[in-house]
Amino acid sequence: MSQTPTPMYRRILVKLSGEALMGEDSYGINRKVIEQIVGEIKQVAELGVQIGVVIGGGNIFRGIAPAASGMDRATADYMGMLATVMNALALKDAMSKAGLVARVQSALAMQQVAEPYVRGKAMQYLEEGKIVIFGAGTGNPFFTTDTAAALRGIEMGADVMLKATKVDGVYTDDPKKNPDAVRYQSLTFDEAIARNLKVMDATAFALCRDQQFDLKVFSIFKQGALKRVVLGEDEGTLVHC
Ligand SMILES: Nc1ncnc2c1ncn2[C@@H]1O[C@H](COP(=O)(O)OP(=O)(O)OP(=O)(O)O)[C@@H](O)[C@H]1O
Ligand SMILES: O=c1ccn([C@@H]2O[C@H](COP(=O)(O)O)[C@@H](O)[C@H]2O)c(=O)[nH]1
Numbered sequence: 001m002s003q004t005p006t007p008m009y010r011r012i013l014v015k016l017s018g019e020a021l022m023g024e025d026s027y028g029i030n031r032k033v034i035e036q037i038v039g040e041i042k043q044v045a046e047l048g049v050q051i052g053v054v055i056g057g058g059n060i061f062r063g064i065a066p067a068a069s070g071m072d073r074a075t076a077d078y079m080g081m082l083a084t085v086m087n088a089l090a091l092k093d094a095m096s097k098a099g100l101v102a103r104v105q106s107a108l109a110m111q112q113v114a115e116p117y118v119r120g121k122a123m124q125y126l127e128e129g130k131i132v133i134f135g136a137g138t139g140n141p142f143f144t145t146d147t148a149a150a151l152r153g154i155e156m157g158a159d160v161m162l163k164a165t166k167v168d169g170v171y172t173d174d175p176k177k178n179p180d181a182v183r184y185q186s187l188t189f190d191e192a193i194a195r196n197l198k199v200m201d202a203t204a205f206a207l208c209r210d211q212q213f214d215l216k217v218f219s220i221f222k223q224g225a226l227k228r229v230v231l232g233e234d235e236g237t238l239v240h241c
Pocket of ligand 2: 056058061079080083084136137138140141143148
């Protein structure tokens, strides 16, 4: 009989790129992709790891995108936050279909659609083995869902933030734009900030650094990568204090 491997973490906060949900499409949520991502998360849930998820909204709307140009920035940011709630609902639906129990909590009040964010309740769900999806980012304009992920992860007492994105780690430059960029095995938050690495915004890096909350960046499109990260195997880039 094969033994269940021991995870490195008891509780994790996964930041899921909204853009990743598009797959090869130019907008929105690709059904196959969301099912595949849920499959990756399920593998980790089956290890008994407690999982919180913050989802981005870049596949639908960003406050700084061309579609928002000419708009009041705060209004555009609220639209971006609403986009993340749409993604959160789609993710919960896909999780339920895959046999996972998940709850959505929103940082913006919309009681007919999602529970409000209540820290104690979210912690209770995690203890019960339910996956908690945090929608609407921080609930404040001028922030990003990366910062929301750092914030919720720290509030939840998670062991680590796992940034599941389209690239397989942190590079010396954006690997989508610069083919000569080289991947880091690990680096410090101070290095990431000083080198202005755009894989995550500086506010999120600084919050992680100040609260000593480690970050792993890895590709959600690489099969089994999330599980390998959770098992402490060599995968992605570690950003630490
Ligand atoms: N130095 C770097 N190393 C790695 N990726 C980088 C770097 N600089 C920029 N990037 C880009 O950052 C992206 C990762 O960010 P992420 O997937 O979270 O995007 P996002 O804009 O926050 O998405 P969303 O808003 O949809 O959640 C990668 O797709 C990559 O192209
Ligand atoms: O705390 C937050 C989080 C997000 N926003 C707005 O939502 C979009 C989408 O989030 P991404 O992190 O880019 O995926 C973002 O561009 C902001 O406009 C926010 O205002 N506050």
